[in-house]
Amino acid sequence: MLSTIWLGVTSIIFILNFVQGQLHPQNPAKYQPLPLLRERAAIQNQWTADRISRIPSLLKKYNAQAWLLCQREHAEDTLWWSIKNATDYDAHRRTVLLFHDNKSSMAGAANPLKWIDNTGDVWPELLDTLEHLNPERIILNTDEDISFAGGLHAGELAVLQRELGDRWMKKTANEPMLAVEFVATKLPEQLEYYQKMQETVWAMLEEGFSSKTVEPSITSTEDLGWWFREQMQVQNVTTWNHPRVSVVTPKSFPGWEGSENIIQEGDMLHIDFGITAMQLNTDTQHLAYVLKGSGAEAEIDAPDGLKEGLRKSNRMQDIVLENMRPGLTGNTVLRRSLHQMELEEIDGQIYCHPIGDWGHDAGSVMGFINLPQYVPVLGDLPILPETYYSIELFAYHFVPERNATIRFLQEENVAWSHKSQHWEFVRGRQEKFHLIGSHEKRAITFSDQTTQL
Template identity: 35%
Template sequence: MKKLFPLLLLFLSNFPSAHAQQIPAILPLRERAVVEDALLQERLDSLLPQLMRRHGIDMWVLIAREYNEDPVLKTMLPATWLGARRRTILLFHDKGPGKGMEKLAVARYDIGNLMKGTWNPEQEPNQWKRLVQLIAERKPRKIGLNFSPLYAHADGLPKAEYDSLVHYLPRAQRKALVSAEPLAVDWLQTRTEQELALYEQISRIGHRIIAEGFSEQVIQPGVTTTEDVVWWFRERIAALKLEAWFHPTVDVQRADPGAGDSDRSFARRPGADVILPGDLLHVDLGITYLNLNTDVQQLAYVLKPGETEAPAYLRQALATGNRLQDILTSNMKAGKTGNEALRETLAQAQKEQIVASIYSHPIGYHGHGAGPAIGMWDMQAGVPGTGDYVLRPNTAYAIELNAKVTLPEWNNKEIRVMLEEQAVLTPAGMRYIDGRQKELLLIPRQISHLQD
């Protein structure tokens, strides 16, 4: 943390303790831009050389045009660049250990303070010829390009741009062209120490928004509908000058009036159910702040008259979901593939008679991030391709899953305990970034629900 810049230190110092319930302070847009650019500078200076050497790529070329931005290139633009300009070409050249990294823009101007512009159209009108000249001068062994059959994130090079590059590139240099897929994936999934420090606060903001929405401030049982709460979340996020990277969902599970109502055995979503006392509410919500995303699912119980806590059987259902989280995170270790972690988790859950479904994923620059998939809701036998990627340290994951629980008290209705929280893989194992839900949120009485 020694390299934390002053504004970031000020940002972190403005946050209340972990158990305070108010929304933490959020930076104005101008100050966010300073933080975002400093984070990117650190990544380009320190992280990028490590990743390029890990994958043996000594030159990485990223090409995009305005309105058709490469997903990776977009993460490398300054905060005031909201997209590519005309044709944007970035060239990163690793000169070798101790020799430094060149960060060039094949453009008529610099890209902020991050990349030096290296194209003068008055001297060479053809942008492609200038790019080829820069490549020839550096004689790279491997030139990484962003094309990938597995990840949309790493497949951002348009065919027309690829064809133009190959057209101008001498035949001998074409042999150096390789897919930059593993490099792009690691760039997107690896979080720096500074980003992880921020992620805790960003996750806390998301948790506090959920706690506000699942409270008597928003929900009046018998009047408020699930769609009312969904749009309250959208408005609240917008009012905080944040973004929702997907439209939230709020759904209800409740006791059936009689047996045999199998078509209503799971949460009904989407819909506009009126929220009633005795309901088990579920939300799925994600925010974007400082270029990082959250993806959280939590549960709340609407108290019946005279109740001061949720029924024991619902508390036990949540505990079953927590146990499934424990099984999954204990199997997430660096060097394992996502499919291995999935198989081991489902096998252990079966031994413990937990009816489990696992669909966890990396998270960071993108909500559904690049990196090893650990199941998908419709692929519980393993995910071909992306599930074969190995887990790496300093990757944040959305620990997303559900456990099916049968409730005799609800006429043997089967419910899903749907949970999702951010966690990071550290050398010591998985760590929840801002805790996880271990108690149901209560409406109307709100309680602290996040524990380490």
């Protein structure tokens, strides 16, 4: 009896949560121009300087006095891409960076201390600096599991072992969370530009998934994917993730490779793509529907079964964000979310990841496609505040109109809000299908007639 009551309660909660949405932006998205490249570089360099200024406090947090990076041109440490000047495209010669805690005789010195060398002169100078600094613990990026903390190339490690000798090498240590926290942490000033990027993504989606771009029986999913790439060029952004457009079928797993289908009326379309600008990355998955028919007999909306599937994946987003708190591990959030999904009788999969400097950024993850319930190492990291996340997942839903169970994939980016103490969608989330078809032409005609009246 109690279990029956509980199921009834959870069903009511499920229905109520379905109508709680209202996070789909009410106004059409507009392309948001970013500053000219020269101005972007100045802004990025200020961000980088501000982030680097936090390193002494991170060293203190992780009980270290120095952080040593050693890299060569074309063999950069992974961390290099988060600390370099905006106009640097690789490390020059051998580039050695020594971050320090600003204490003792090093107080007031440049941080990091930097050497660019191809003669070997760096080594006696570095040894002399270490004598003055006298660190008890020097961090090297040698982690075996986390790429952001494992970027020291084998050849550079061998050189360090030879040039620093046993005295200093015995004081080196691996501390992966130092690099993870540095890369993952975003500045409040970055959010304004990230919001502009997200609205541009939505503007691309609204234009790409429309009759302006798609002609059923003519346009292919491959054509549409390349349209998005060309539009990125127009908007002066690039990508870390080639747009992958697919026709969704019960057997397909859209998003990984895209498809080469000719788009037809009645198709449900899926896209997975991201844009890159100002050392920031986005990652988005949306769904579209191609309306059937024309004139008075034309569809004006997607079938109810498809809309229910979209709402179900929206509810999964809610569940993840309700459980996702800084300090918890990704695996804890994943376990709690899967438990809530089970209570609400939702079948699906969660695979959320940090995003920011990289499309798949530093930090804890919640599931992988091939690891749906527990992720070793990365899933056991703590979720950090002041970061961005991609809430990536899918819900299974039986669609009566198709007599088939279909995956409804969604992905939206969120940022931590100190004001609300919750994660908030950077632009909003998709709660309605992008509709491609004659409804757009009728809307234009009606608008024209209204104008004439």
